Amino acid sequence: MTPDNTQDAKNxxxxxxxxxxxxxxxxGSSGNxxxxxxxxxxxAITPSSVDYSCMSSEDxxxxxxxxxxxxxxxxxxxxxxxxxxxxxxxxxxxxxxxxHCVYASALAVLQEPLxxxxxxxVIRLGGQVEVAEYGMPGSEKLAENVVKALGxxxxxxLANHGALCCGPTLDIALxxxxxxERVAHIYLLASAAAGGKxxxxxxxxxxxxxxxxxxxxxxxxxxx
Ligand SMILES: [Zn+2]
Numbered sequence: 001m002t003p004d005n006t007q008d009a010k011n012x013x014x015x016x017x018x019x020x021x022x023x024x025x026x027x028g029s030s031g032n033x034x035x036x037x038x039x040x041x042x043x044a045i046t047p048s049s050v051d052y053s054c055m056s057s058e059d060x061x062x063x064x065x066x067x068x069x070x071x072x073x074x075x076x077x078x079x080x081x082x083x084x085x086x087x088x089x090x091x092x093x094x095x096x097x098x099x100h101c102v103y104a105s106a107l108a109v110l111q112e113p114l115x116x117x118x119x120x121x122v123i124r125l126g127g128q129v130e131v132a133e134y135g136m137p138g139s140e141k142l143a144e145n146v147v148k149a150l151g152x153x154x155x156x157x158l159a160n161h162g163a164l165c166c167g168p169t170l171d172i173a174l175x176x177x178x179x180x181e182r183v184a185h186i187y188l189l190a191s192a193a194a195g196g197k198x199x200x201x202x203x204x205x206x207x208x209x210x211x212x213x214x215x216x217x218x219x220x221x222x223x224x
Contacts, residue, residue, distance in 0.1 A: 009060075010060040013034065013060045014056065014057045016095075016173075017031075017046055020097065021052040023178060024102075025177055025178070029049050029050055031100050031162070032083070032098050033045070033096065035095050036093070037062075043064075043065070043087065046077045047061050047072065047074035048074065058072075061074060061075070063080060078138035079098055081140055081142075082143040090166070092219055092222070094167070095166060096164065097166070097174055097177045098158075098163070099177050101162065101180075101184075104157060105161070106188060107188070108159055108162060111159050112131065113128050113129060113130050114129040114157070115128050115187075116203055116208055116211075117183065117186065117190070117201075119211070123215050124215070125155040125165075125179065127208070130149040130151070130153075130156060132157065134160055145158075155177075163177065165180055
């Protein structure tokens with residue numbers, strides 16, 4: 001990994017954090033993003049407690065896969081064990097975005113999975129979004145619960161906390177986070193309008209199966 005590539009990873013994390021803030025997926029310094037630098041197996045990750053509106057690329061930390069600081073003068077995000085656990089469990093994942101967005105967090109509070117109710121959902125996220133059991137922020141238990149509930153998919157809820165999305169690039173992980181928030185909003189609106197979630201219909205099972213196959217294919221092509 002050349003210094004240029006490390007700097008590029010830092011720039012991408014900064015840009016993603018700023019996009020998360022402008023899209024109101026996070027507030028202040030909450031949430032976090034990371035990018036796995038493939039050639040060195042190091043990770044560029046949001047620093048702890050730095051407001052995104054005044055964060056620079058120099059604030060972005062570089063850590064190794066055990067969480068040791070390689071580069072940077074701050075502390076890495078408290079959620080770095082969560083990010084590292086996902087990278088260790090999923091070789092296809094190169095980017096992780098953790099948000100506290102409103103509608104996805106509402107489902108995380110309800111501890112309610114989000115079924116595939118719109119077409120783009122399964123192709124991008126892999127299927128129904130499950131809820132990881134509660135764990136204290138920053139704990140190994142939370143990391144373990146999230147890896148288990150995430151499975152092979154690209155999105156998961158963290159009970160009473162927020163959401164997490166991943167992908168082969170930060171752009172795709174961020175897109176997945178925006179999509180998850182949008183579908184969570186649609187789900188809550190449609191549930192309320194229908195008088196309860198039992199009246200909602202998912203997309204047909206054969207379409208879900210076809211779209212899940214497309215998700216796996218695109219994942220192998222590093223486009224999901
Ligand atoms: Zn969080």
